Amino acid sequence: xxxVTQIPAALSVPEGENLVLNCSFTDSAIYNLQWxxxxxxxxxxxxxxxxxxQREQTSGRLNASLDKSSGRSTLYIAASQxxxxxxxxxxxxxxxxxxxxxxxxxxxxx
Amino acid sequence: xxxxxxxxxxxxxxxGKPVTLSCSQTLNHNVMYWYQQKSSQAPKLLxxxxxxxxxxxxxxxxxxQSRRPNTSFCFLDIRSPGLxxxxxxxxxxxxxxxxxxxxxxxxxxxxx
Numbered sequence: 001x002x003x004v005t006q007i008p009a010a011l012s013v014p015e016g017e018n019l020v021l022n023c024s025f026t027d028s029a030i031y032n033l034q035w036x037x038x039x040x041x042x043x044x045x046x047x048x049x050x051x052x053x054q055r056e057q058t059s060g061r062l063n064a065s066l067d068k069s070s071g072r073s074t075l076y077i078a079a080s081q082x083x084x085x086x087x088x089x090x091x092x093x094x095x096x097x098x099x100x101x102x103x104x105x106x107x108x109x110x
Numbered sequence: 111x112x113x114x115x116x117x118x119x120x121x122x123x124x125x126g127k128p129v130t131l132s133c134s135q136t137l138n139h140n141v142m143y144w145y146q147q148k149s150s151q152a153p154k155l156l157x158x159x160x161x162x163x164x165x166x167x168x169x170x171x172x173x174x175q176s177r178r179p180n181t182s183f184c185f186l187d188i189r190s191p192g193l194x195x196x197x198x199x200x201x202x203x204x205x206x207x208x209x210x211x212x213x214x215x216x217x218x219x220x221x222x
Contacts, residue, residue, distance in 0.1 A: 043215040100145075103152065
């Protein structure tokens with residue numbers, strides 16, 4: 001059964017810093033990996049989707065990488081802003097289901 | 111805009127009283143999922159429909175049931191809610207294997 005781990009569980013940084021969130025998974029036979037953002041009490045907003053054949057995806061200040069063979073992904077956030085404060089969830093897809101990590105709770109201080 | 115809509119956003123139900131949560135989609139996606147998310151935990155898959163085919167996770171309690179009367183709608187029924195069922199319930203859709211998921215805004219269930 002696929003297990004997804006995210007480190008760190010929580011992270012606090014000053015505004016303007018670049019940061020990296022980590023995700024690891026145990027079964028490398030994935031179709032894709034997706035990063036989501038979740039604000040308190042809200043649903044999930046998709047940030048980036050990386051297909052298994054891809055190595056990275058970029059959207060604005062966000063860059064996600066995928067190393068399927070080692071079972072790892074990173075989400076890089078450049079020039080962080082207070083509005084980036086949220087929980088970031090990594091999820092991997094095998095067959096017709098998606099398994100989530102517990103998330104990294106990010107706080108960006110003004 | 112094509113989207114996934116969950117109703118209601120907040121639901122309060124009494125202990126043991128059946129409750130139904132609703133999800134609709136305008137994306138015409140084949141697959142619909144229900145996840146349960148408790149505070150500070152990862153979303154946990156309860157079940158999914160691939161078209162009309164129902165797929166239950168092995169550890170989903172019998173207390174949880176689902177219906178998908180057509181492509182657009184999917185319902186989560188909790189037959190006898192307990193205090194431990196209080197959570198955020200998330201609906202998601204996908205076009206199929208290897209394709210990304212789109213989530214609704216969730217329904218926060220409180221059991222009193």
